[in-house]
Amino acid sequence: MEKILFVINPISGGNEKEDCKATVEKWWQQHQLNGQWMETTGEGDLERINTLIQEEKPETVVACGGDGTVNLVARALLGTPINMGILPLGSANGLATELRIPENVDEALDVLLHGQPLPLDGLLINGDHHAFHLADVGYNARLVQEFESGDQRGQLGYARSFLRVARNRPLAKFKIKTGEQAFSRRGVMATFANARRYGTGAIVNPDGRTDDGQFELCLFLPWPRWYLVWMSVLFFIGQIDKSRYVKIIPCRTLQLEADRPMPLQVDGELVGEARSISVEVLKDKVQVLRPAGD
Numbered sequence: 001m002e003k004i005l006f007v008i009n010p011i012s013g014g015n016e017k018e019d020c021k022a023t024v025e026k027w028w029q030q031h032q033l034n035g036q037w038m039e040t041t042g043e044g045d046l047e048r049i050n051t052l053i054q055e056e057k058p059e060t061v062v063a064c065g066g067d068g069t070v071n072l073v074a075r076a077l078l079g080t081p082i083n084m085g086i087l088p089l090g091s092a093n094g095l096a097t098e099l100r101i102p103e104n105v106d107e108a109l110d111v112l113l114h115g116q117p118l119p120l121d122g123l124l125i126n127g128d129h130h131a132f133h134l135a136d137v138g139y140n141a142r143l144v145q146e147f148e149s150g151d152q153r154g155q156l157g158y159a160r161s162f163l164r165v166a167r168n169r170p171l172a173k174f175k176i177k178t179g180e181q182a183f184s185r186r187g188v189m190a191t192f193a194n195a196r197r198y199g200t201g202a203i204v205n206p207d208g209r210t211d212d213g214q215f216e217l218c219l220f221l222p223w224p225r226w227y228l229v230w231m232s233v234l235f236f237i238g239q240i241d242k243s244r245y246v247k248i249i250p251c252r253t254l255q256l257e258a259d260r261p262m263p264l265q266v267d268g269e270l271v272g273e274a275r276s277i278s279v280e281v282l283k284d285k286v287q288v289l290r291p292a293g294d
């Protein structure tokens with residue numbers, strides 16, 4: 001009987017999980033699977049998953065939550081032969097969307113049975129943060145910081161944070177060194193992109209692939225204020241690479257020095273402020289179950 005461990009974040013997406021858990025348990029029975037739950041607590045979850053993997057030896061571990069939960073499970077599975085599945089239950093399901101994993105629970109469960117395991121690259125940032133989706137310093141990280149520190153949630157809270165950051169955007173001088181080139185530019189944001197799009201749908205890295213053994217530095221130069229609307233259009237039609245205020249550079253390693261500390265965001269989580277950032281592609285990959293035919 002195939003063993004599957006489901007790691008579920010009870011607070012992801014801000015909704016109850018009871019119906020979803022009942023659907024999953026019925027699915028275990030229907031397909032004679034040996035399923036098990038592990039609920040995350042936000043503390044020591046990685047160690048608990050590692051212990052369960054050693055004791056129970058599951059063939060598949062499924063991340064049930066948003067990008068933070070996917071990141072947690074992917075870290076546990078790096079370099080192992082265990083397949084990772086995803087049940088997208090977060091408020092942001094950026095990586096699941098990128099990998100074409102459906103948000104409908106029945107359809108996502110179907111991918112666990114009939115999908116194919118495909119490799120997913122990972123990035124190591126400053127030697128201790130793992131990213132599988134997108135990380136950045138500057139504009140977007142400041143937006144996440146504003147949103148989290150504000151008392152208003154939802155779309156309205158997001159719109160308010162957006163306007164505040166747009167009025168007073170972060171600006172720094174970046175010194176950048178990749179394997180191939182070294183240069184200095186003033187910029188408002190640098191994204192380290194394994195994937196193509198943010199959870200909001202904004203396409204930051206139109207030609208990115210999650211399995212090509214490299215990542216892209218997407219560098220945003222200071223754009224004139226009038227350009228913001230056109231910039232947003234380019235983000236949503238997948239043509240941001242055509243903007244003269246954006247430079248996209250494929251890399252395997254990167255060193256970035258900013259002339260002031262900037263907020264750093266990794267897979268949807270703020271991890272503090274940094275002036276000096278190193279990024280490298282990890283040698284080990286995670287095998288993620290994706291819809292067959294992708």
Ligand SMILES: Nc1ncnc2c1ncn2[C@@H]1O[C@H](COP(=O)(O)OP(=O)(O)OP(=O)(O)O)[C@@H](O)[C@H]1O
Nearest residue numbers: 009012013040041042065066067068069090091092
């Ligand atoms: N039981 C728990 N109680 C509180 N926080 C938790 C719990 N389990 C996990 N977390 C936290 O949830 C975050 C990950 O959330 P995830 O990305 O899976 O869902 P999400 O709904 O998309 O969240 P967010 O909107 O914050 O991105 C991590 O910060 C993690 O520490």
